[in-house]
Amino acid sequence: MWEFRRILVEVLLILALGSAIGLTANAFHRNGINLNTNYFASLKATPAPIPSPSPNPNASGTTDPIETDRWPDVPDELRSVFIRLDDLGYQPITFAQARAIAESPFARDGVYLIIDARDEEKFGAGHIPHAWLLDHFHKDRYLAELQPMLDVAEKIMVYCNGGHCDDSELVAADLLELGIDPMRMFIYAGGMSQWRDKGMPVETGSRGSGRITESSSDSSGADISEPLDGRGGTP
Amino acid sequence: MSDRPGLIRRFDRTGLPLLLCRLVLGVMFITLGLAKTGLFQTWARDRGYFESGILQWVSDRGLVEFVSTVDFLKLSREYELFSDAAWPVMNFMVVTLPWIETLCGLLLLLGIAVRGAAVTALLMLLGFTSIVLLRALDNPEYVAGAKSFCEICFNCGCGSGDICICRKLAMDGTLVFASLVALVSGSRRLCLMPRLAPGKPKVQAQEVTPSAAPR
Numbered sequence: 001m002w003e004f005r006r007i008l009v010e011v012l013l014i015l016a017l018g019s020a021i022g023l024t025a026n027a028f029h030r031n032g033i034n035l036n037t038n039y040f041a042s043l044k045a046t047p048a049p050i051p052s053p054s055p056n057p058n059a060s061g062t063t064d065p066i067e068t069d070r071w072p073d074v075p076d077e078l079r080s081v082f083i084r085l086d087d088l089g090y091q092p093i094t095f096a097q098a099r100a101i102a103e104s105p106f107a108r109d110g111v112y113l114i115i116d117a118r119d120e121e122k123f124g125a126g127h128i129p130h131a132w133l134l135d136h137f138h139k140d141r142y143l144a145e146l147q148p149m150l151d152v153a154e155k156i157m158v159y160c161n162g163g164h165c166d167d168s169e170l171v172a173a174d175l176l177e178l179g180i181d182p183m184r185m186f187i188y189a190g191g192m193s194q195w196r197d198k199g200m201p202v203e204t205g206s207r208g209s210g211r212i213t214e215s216s217s218d219s220s221g222a223d224i225s226e227p228l229d230g231r232g233g234t235p
Numbered sequence: 236m237s238d239r240p241g242l243i244r245r246f247d248r249t250g251l252p253l254l255l256c257r258l259v260l261g262v263m264f265i266t267l268g269l270a271k272t273g274l275f276q277t278w279a280r281d282r283g284y285f286e287s288g289i290l291q292w293v294s295d296r297g298l299v300e301f302v303s304t305v306d307f308l309k310l311s312r313e314y315e316l317f318s319d320a321a322w323p324v325m326n327f328m329v330v331t332l333p334w335i336e337t338l339c340g341l342l343l344l345l346g347i348a349v350r351g352a353a354v355t356a357l358l359m360l361l362g363f364t365s366i367v368l369l370r371a372l373d374n375p376e377y378v379a380g381a382k383s384f385c386e387i388c389f390n391c392g393c394g395s396g397d398i399c400i401c402r403k404l405a406m407d408g409t410l411v412f413a414s415l416v417a418l419v420s421g422s423r424r425l426c427l428m429p430r431l432a433p434g435k436p437k438v439q440a441q442e443v444t445p446s447a448a449p450r
Contacts (some may be wrong), residue, residue, distance in 0.1 A: 003350075010351020011358075014342065018335030019327075022272075026304065026330040029274045033304050033330065038322040040312060119305060121280065137305045166309070 031119070031138070039137060042173030043166060074189075081163060081189045090172055091186045093157070095198055098188040101157050102128050102200075113153035115146075117160045117171035118192070126202040128159065128195055129212060136170040143178075150175065156184055162191020247416070250424030256413035257343045260356055263410060264340025266299055267394035271333035273304035300396030304329060310392030314366055333394075335359070343417065346426025353417035360414060364407040367391045371400040 026032035033039070074082050074094060085092040093101075106112040107130045114131040116123050123133045132149075134142045150156065156175065160167035168187045175185060188195075196202060204211045247253055269275040279301070284290045293299045302310070308329045317325050336359065342352040370389070376382040385401035393403070 007350045007354055010348040011355050014338060014348065014351055014355050015335060018338040019331040021338065022331035022334035025272065025274045025334065029277065029304070031273055031277060031303055031305065033308060033326060035323065035326045035330065037326075038319075039308065040319070040322070119303065121303070 033137065039170070040166075042170060042177070078163065078189050078194075085169070085187055085189060088169070089182060090169070091182070092189040093186045095188075095190050095194055097186070098128075098157060098159070098190065098195070099198075099200065101155060101186075102130065106154070110149050110152075111154050113146075113149055113156045115156060115158045115171060115175075116192075117158055117167035118165075122161070122192075124205055126192070126196070126204050126213070127207075128192070129201055129203040130207070131159075131203075132207060134158075134171050134174075136167060136174055139171075139174055147178070150178065150180055154184065155186060156180065157186045157188055159188035159191045159195075162189065162193040162195075165191060247420045247422050250422035252416055253349075253420040253422045254424050256416040256420075257346065257349065260353075260410060260413045260417060261340045261344030264336050264343065264356060266293075266340075268333045268336030268338075268340060270299045270301045270394035271304075271307045271392075272337065273302070273307070273333075276301040276303055297396045299394060300390070302392075302394070307333070307392060310390060313392070314370060316366065332359075345428075346423065347428040349423070349426060350418055353414045357411065357414040357418065360407055360411050363391075363393065364404065364411070367393070367400070367403060367407075 023035075026035070073096070082092045101107060101112050102114060104112055107114055114128055115134045116127045116131040117134060117136060118127075119135045119137070120133060123131075123135075127133070132142070132146055134146060158168045158171050158175070160171075168191065172185055172187055176182060199214060201212045201214055203209060204213060279285055279290055285294055285301070290301075294301060308325070311325060311329055335355070339352045339356050339359070342348050343356065370391070371377070371384070371387045374382070374387045374389070377384065377387050385399060388397055388399040390397050391403060395403075395406075
């Protein structure tokens with residue numbers, strides 16, 4: 001009995017000390033979490049239904065790559081992701097559509113805003129050129145800089161690792177909370193893993209670092225049948 | 236506890252089995268605990284330790300997956316252990332659990348409060364193994380008959396990255412056995428401080444030497 005009590009005291013001391021160390025480490029760690037925040041509160045929130053997009057020439061008379069062909073050639077492994085995002089009221093887009101946005105001159109100018117929803121470390125390891133970092137778990141660090149661009153951007157493309165990663169969905173929910181029109185927002189469902197698989201250029205380091213590398217891939221990504229945005233130059 | 240050595244105590248007469256179990260448990264718990272603390276990951280990455288040496292070796296081979304606190308939070312959430320309303324519990328668990336694991340491993344390795352650390356390790360192992368097993372049994376491909384049990388592989392959030400369930404169960408089984416040995420063993424060979432908690436003075440368990448061992 002005495003032995004049992006002794007062991008119990010030891011266990012309680014270990015739990016208390018371990019918890020104290022954990023809480024202290026989290027408080028002083030720059031990538032710690034806020035214990036008072038429900039980070040996933042927005043995941044199940046369904047935004048207002050979006051009317052079905054129809055082919056709609058934009059202001060300059062050219063056809064918009066996203067609106068003309070909504071889900072062409074969605075790979076089987078991504079189909080469930082597309083369906084779920086669509087059910088939630090988001091606009092999932094394919095690789096071809098994401099590429100059209102990323103390669104548009106507007107992506108450089110901020111007319112099309114590309115948002116990387118992963119964390120700083122993954123962003124630094126490689127992101128879509130011209131993308132901005134917006135980590136949902138530490139969003140306060142990035143929103144002040146991004147807010148003016150978010151307000152004026154014509155299209156906002158959000159991506160994370162791809163597939164079932166929730167980060168892009170969490171960031172999309174954050175943007176909706178900020179009052180961003182859901183019609184302007186798109187989620188690249190294939191994400192970074194598909195982008196790399198297609199051999200697309202990847203920028204490492206911070207945004208605008210200029211360190212662009214071609215991803216090693218099994219396909220060239222050249223099978224793009226969709227037109228790129230025809231609007232050249234600054235609007 | 237009986238004065239008469241039990242089966243494990245007889246097995247433990249040299250003290251080496253306990254030492255071995257403490258080493259295995261200690262190294263595993265420290266490694267897998269630190270892998271999930273986030274702080275260690277940031278510290279090691281900032282110093283480039285993942286680009287060479289043992290950290291690169293274990294990381295490249297997928298033996299250990301170093302994750303941030305946020306990644307651990309996401310992985311833990313996949314178990315759906317708590318309702319949405321219990322998010323503070325989830326946050327607390329994610330922040331503290333890796334450090335409790337690390338502390339347990341350290342205590343076992345040093346030989347401080349060995350029995351308390353062994354019980355804590357055992358409770359964590361039984362808890363983790365149960366929920367990992369339940370998740371594996373719930374795997375849609377396994378339920379549909381498309382995969383055999385041992386083909387079920389996923390990232391269990393244990394710090395070992397993607398792992399197949401049979402390997403995970405074998406690993407956890409070994410650690411449970413090691414915890415049990417550490418718990419019931421009477422030996423305190425190379426222990427810095429066998430008992431942490433103050434208690435009633437008691438006759439110290441004698442190391443049983445081979446000559447004194449009951450025949």
